[in-house]
Amino acid sequence: MSNMTPQDIQRIRDALSTARMSTYDLAVVAGGKSALDLYAWNAEISGALLGPLHLCEIVIRNAVSDALTTVYQQNWPWNPSFERSLPQQRKNELIATRNRHPNTGKVIPDLTFFSGKTCSQTGTLAVYGILIFNVFSQTWARNSQTSRKGSISMMSWMQYGNCATA
Template identity: 45%
Template sequence: MSSTPAQLIAPAIRLALSPARFATYEAVAAAAGRSQEDAVILYSWNAHVSGALLTPIHICEVAIRNAVSEALTAVYGPHWPWDRNFENSLPVAKGNGYQQRNDLITTRNRYRTTDRVVVELKFVFWEKMFTSRHDPRIWDIHLFSIFPNLPRAQPVAVHRLRLAADLEAVRLLRNRIAHHEPIFKRNLSAELLKVQNLVEARCQVSAASVMGEKQALAAIQAKPF
């Protein structure tokens, strides 16, 4: 098998990935006084760091959805996906935005156990559970038992707002990774810290495990330019 000459590698990759997609990386490389080959290196790093971030994001998503499910079980019982009071507590969205109530109904109609519904509901479903509408029944009563490592000196509403904001940031990062989009312009160290803080609020051991692997942090720090 013949090897490709070095001067042809970057143009070949550019063509394979599409000029439009590769242009984002070329522009950044050019602005930094770098070559097309450096744009390939940045693209490869972007793919590598995306993969490295999936593990802590995975742990975060599972920890949060299980935490919310536990809170819902405490309020509405073990079959909370079918509880009409819970269903009615969810907003009826207008337009083409995310339909949280419809998401619940569609999912519970397809899967007949709570555990399965928890697995299949969208990440955004769990994010939307951290809105003020759920404070009286859920978070005012259960926030500190579900997230025992949150400092009690701050009120429930402050913690809930931060949890919601951090979850949104993590979800948007996750979606960009899932669609193979550029994430090199983001403050990935800060977003990894949000992942850690979300998990730590629930379980310090799990949070230590997330950061203990060091793969994601090492990948972030290896950014070529």
């Protein structure tokens, strides 16, 4: 950004908005990078995280699908018990999505409700318990002391933090 004119810098700042740039203005240290340099660095770092974030999303989505398969069988999107466990908005999304796709593998990427909110909204404690245990059990098992504490923490998290049944 150092070889831009002050007018170029102002045009870019105006295009990005004063509200957006104010955070970076506050972070500028005398003699350090400019707010625009910090903004560009933040964009670069954010871009570098997109690939790993994408992979993380797929792994989590597949882990949720595996947990749902454990509880509701392979064709869980068509399982009436699973459908009944969902609030109406999520049920509508599930029905619309499964009507567009012939199999579970095609349904998964189109559903938007694989999130922590789903757990607390639907009361699917059993499903998330299986998911959390499967995902984290190997980490907890590495250390026998941590394993016991981890299991207790997992149950506390599910019961009191995020998966309280409705």
